[in-house]
Amino acid sequence: MVISPNSTLLLLLSLLTVSLxxxxxxxxxxxxxxxxxxxxxxALQSESKSGVIHLDDRTIARxxxxxxxxxxxxxxxxxxxxxxxDKSELHLLELRREFTxxxxxxxxxxxxxxxxxxxxxxxxRESQSSFHLFGVNSLPHIRLVGPNAKSLKDDSxxxxxxxxxxxxxxxxEFVESRTKLTVGPLHxxxxxSKTQMGLIVALLLISAPFVAKKIxxxxxxxxxxxxxxxxxxxVYFFSVSGAMHNIIRKMPxxxxxxxxxxxxxxxxxxxxxxxxxxGFAVGFLYTIVGLLLAFITHLLVYVKNVIxxxxxxxxxxxxxFWAVQKVISLDNWKTGYGIHGFWPSSWN
Numbered sequence: 001m002v003i004s005p006n007s008t009l010l011l012l013l014s015l016l017t018v019s020l021x022x023x024x025x026x027x028x029x030x031x032x033x034x035x036x037x038x039x040x041x042x043a044l045q046s047e048s049k050s051g052v053i054h055l056d057d058r059t060i061a062r063x064x065x066x067x068x069x070x071x072x073x074x075x076x077x078x079x080x081x082x083x084x085x086d087k088s089e090l091h092l093l094e095l096r097r098e099f100t101x102x103x104x105x106x107x108x109x110x111x112x113x114x115x116x117x118x119x120x121x122x123x124x125r126e127s128q129s130s131f132h133l134f135g136v137n138s139l140p141h142i143r144l145v146g147p148n149a150k151s152l153k154d155d156s157x158x159x160x161x162x163x164x165x166x167x168x169x170x171x172x173e174f175v176e177s178r179t180k181l182t183v184g185p186l187h188x189x190x191x192x193s194k195t196q197m198g199l200i201v202a203l204l205l206i207s208a209p210f211v212a213k214k215i216x217x218x219x220x221x222x223x224x225x226x227x228x229x230x231x232x233x234x235v236y237f238f239s240v241s242g243a244m245h246n247i248i249r250k251m252p253x254x255x256x257x258x259x260x261x262x263x264x265x266x267x268x269x270x271x272x273x274x275x276x277x278x279g280f281a282v283g284f285l286y287t288i289v290g291l292l293l294a295f296i297t298h299l300l301v302y303v304k305n306v307i308x309x310x311x312x313x314x315x316x317x318x319x320x321f322w323a324v325q326k327v328i329s330l331d332n333w334k335t336g337y338g339i340h341g342f343w344p345s346s347w348n
Contacts, residue, residue, distance in 0.1 A: 034072045037063060038115045041073065045118060050100040051107040052078070053120040060122070060130045060152075070147040074117045074179055079131065079141040081124035089252040091164070095140050096121070098168040101186055102175070105168075109184030117181055140164055142171065144178050165249060236290055241283020246276045253277050269334055282330065285323040292316045 041063065044053045055063070055077070064075065078099045085093055103119035122130055134143060135153040142159040149155035157178055163170035172183040192200070214220045221227050238244070245251065253276040257263035266277040296316055303309050328339050 034067070037067060038072055041118050042115065045107070046112075051103045051119060052100055053118060055120045055122045055130070056127045057129045060127065060133070064145055064149075064152060065133075069150055072147065073115060074147055075145045076117065076119050076175060077134075077143050077145065078119075078121040079124070079134070079136050079139060079143070080121055081139055083125070084139060087256070089255055090139055091250060092140060094250075095164060095167070099142070099171060101168045101188060102171045102183060105172075105186045106175070106183050108187060109182075114181070117175070117179055142174070144174070146178070233287065233291070237283050237287045240286040242274060242276075242279035243283070245274065246279060251276050251279075267330070267334070278330070278334075282327055285327050288323050289320045292320055 045051050078096060080092060080096060084090055124131055133152045143156045145152060145156045159174045168186050175181065175183055251274065255265040257265050266275060268275050300309060300312055332338050
């Protein structure tokens with residue numbers, strides 16, 4: 001059987017048309033797969049009140065390990081463990097709230113239309129395999145999985161734990177520096193609701209005439225010298241106890257001993273960290289010395305009995321010496337630095 005050249009050309013054109021027709025759905029199917037993943041993430045995001053998607057081993061595989069790179073989105077993941085929520089030194093609950101704040105602010109600022117970045121969390125007991133995939137062995141932990149990350153452990157980016165002290169602000173900066181996306185302003189909820197504010201204003205307006213009458217009559221608690229004395233002592237204790245350091249650094253009052261979970265550690269040996277309890281202990285010793293000095297200079301001078309004065313003076317000096325010696329010994333134990341007294345050279 002002889003095939004004419006025209007028939008051969010027609011056959012080739014038909015095969016080319018069929019192959020092009022078959023290739024079009026294949027290309028579209030890949031695009032549909034990516035769009036389906038994004039649509040599913042948006043659906044999960046809309047179901048969450050905070051906008052944080054809860055992932056587990058199955059959804060980690062579906063959205064991160066199974067899709068081919070580059071994926072059309074990045075995922076910022078907060079690693080959590082409910083059994084560690086009672087460990088106040090980890091601040092997991094507080095960091096989780098700050099993470100939620102960043103997520104909700106990002107979604108609000110982009111009008112729920114941004115599909116380049118999603119926020120998610122993962123819980124240890126539910127997803128131990130995923131924790132192993134990321135190589136997470138300590139908390140708190142936040143990690144960004146970019147579009148080109150193939151290995152969840154090696155290619156994803158971990159947020160420095162030293163930045164957790166700045167909470168939501170540092171999380172937003174981490175997102176902006178790694179994804180080149182703008183988070184925008186953080187929408188922190190107001191301390192008081194509108195109803196509470198209205199009640200406070202109403203109470204202030206009702207009590208204003210009575211308060212004004214008390215002020216003009218000099219009968220308020222602010223006219224009591226004891227209040228000012230107590231306030232001065234409180235400010236002094238607050239200043240010398242390192243309370244502001246504890247607030248800024250969010251330092252715990254104590255730690256649990258790693259070797260014995262039933263034992264609490266109130267004094268941490270090492271100059272790089274100070275617990276709240278040891279700061280308050282040293283502040284209490286300083287306050288004792290300050291109160292004794294104030295008592296001697298302002299009250300003891302009015303005592304007419306010379307023997308009583310001397311006895312009280314000796315006791316005050318002994319207690320003050322003991323308190324200062326305790327502070328010095330604690331500082332030496334904690335930092336290794338010693339304090340030595342030197343006599344004037346003329347006394348030698």
